[in-house]
Amino acid sequence: MLLSTDIGIDLGTASILVYIKGKGVVLKEPSVVAFDRDTNQIKAIGEEARLMIGRTPGNIVAVRPLRQGVISDYTVTEKMLKYFIRKALGKKTLRKPRISVCIPSGATEVEKKAVEDATYQAGAREVSIIEEPVAAAIGSGIDISKACGNMIVDIGGGTADIAVISLGGTVVSTSVKVAGDDFDEAIVRFMRKKHNLLIGERTAEEIKIQIGCAYKRPELVAMDVRGRNLVTGLPKTITITSDETLEALREPAMQIVDAVHNVLERTPPELAADVYDRGIVMTGGGSLLSGLDALIEEKTGINTVIAEEPLTAVAIGTGKFIEFMHGQRDVE
Ligand code: ADP
Ligand code: MG
Numbered sequence: 483m484l485l486s487t488d489i490g491i492d493l494g495t496a497s498i499l500v501y502i503k504g505k506g507v508v509l510k511e512p513s514v515v516a517f518d519r520d521t522n523q524i525k526a527i528g529e530e531a532r533l534m535i536g537r538t539p540g541n542i543v544a545v546r547p548l549r550q551g552v553i554s555d556y557t558v559t560e561k562m563l564k565y566f567i568r569k570a571l572g573k574k575t576l577r578k579p580r581i582s583v584c585i586p587s588g589a590t591e592v593e594k595k596a597v598e599d600a601t602y603q604a605g606a607r608e609v610s611i612i613e614e615p616v617a618a619a620i621g622s623g624i625d626i627s628k629a630c631g632n633m634i635v636d637i638g639g640g641t642a643d644i645a646v647i648s649l650g651g652t653v654v655s656t657s658v659k660v661a662g663d664d665f666d667e668a669i670v671r672f673m674r675k676k677h678n679l680l681i682g683e684r685t686a687e688e689i690k691i692q693i694g695c696a697y698k699r700p701e702l703v704a705m706d707v708r709g710r711n712l713v714t715g716l717p718k719t720i721t722i723t724s725d726e727t728l729e730a731l732r733e734p735a736m737q738i739v740d741a742v743h744n745v746l747e748r749t750p751p752e753l754a755a756d757v758y759d760r761g762i763v764m765t766g767g768g769s770l771l772s773g774l775d776a777l778i779e780e781k782t783g784i785n786t787v788i789a790e791e792p793l794t795a796v797a798i799g800t801g802k803f804i805e806f807m808h809g810q811r812d813v814e
Pocket of ligand 2: 492493494495636637638766796
């Protein structure tokens with residue numbers, strides 16, 4: 483028998499992860515593509531492209547083709563997929579791989595089809611498209627084959643996917659375009675309004691990761707932030723505190739809480755009871771915002787925990803989904 487490879491790809495808006503059965507997550511790179519505006523040629527993909535941002539001549543632009551969870555540019559998505567699959571597999575492959583790809587649950591049928599086609603084009607023998615919350619659940623160690631409700635809240639860069647799943651499928655879900663990037667943007671706006679300071683999104687992300695919070699931290703933390711004074715036009719450094727980020731992040735954080743409420747309201751009573759018993763599991767980089775779990779727990783009254791491997795759960799779950807499906811098929 484020829485060895486075949488099973489691959490799971492997490493097509494995130496911020497990063498792309500590739501999981502290979504038996505090897506684990508072998509690749510994690512930013513979902514960025516740099517191309518030449520004049521010739522439309524791709525110059526770099528992934529980490530290499532990210533490093534080009536802001537450091538290249540004007541004709542080279544870096545785009546995030548999956549921003550906001552939509553496949554905004556089909557050709558670019560295809561090239562990007564091809565590149566990552568080749569890079570993850572290396573040169574010597576005996577047989578075309580079986581690939582499962584995870585896309586946000588809010589994706590349209592057209593987008594799903596686009597990803598499927600792009601994956602075949604990229605060299606897959608068999609393609610399965612899997613919904614993000616199902617992948618996140620498998621990757622968090624939840625047994626999705628049981629008739630029992632589990633709520634997953636996956637917060638990425640562009641979208642927050644919230645779902646109640648049971649028996650391997652999504653029962654109720656929503657996908658909102660409020661996630662990590664919006665936290666950064668909220669911090670940029672806050673700094674401009676409250677401090678007349680212009681900062682970039684990279685700085686905003688640093689603030690978010692270092693001192694940001696969605697729930698009051700037990701101890702106040704502060705950080706020096708450098709930006710441009712909008713009044714004088716000159717560089718300026720100010721100190722901001724975690725309590726200020728709480729104010730800055732209140733709106734997007736509450737939008738996510740509202741989305742969780744919305745899904746709970748639409749959940750059939752038996753499954754809702756399961757969720758109350760078992761709690762909410764959070765995945766994705768956005769779930770690492772300090773206190774977001776506490777905020778959700780306070781507003782819903784449901785015990786909320788962050789998955790053990792929040793950043794890789796979706797990729798692992800996507801890879802394992804193939805085994806799950808084939809397991810089912812073999813049993814049948
Ligand atoms: P996607 O699935 O959309 O590719 P990820 O799950 O990789 O997204 O999450 C990316 C988001 O997580 C980014 O907005 C990033 O700033 C945020 N993030 C990563 N680590 C942290 C952290 N420690 N605290 C807060 N946000 C974080
Ligand atoms: Mg994700």
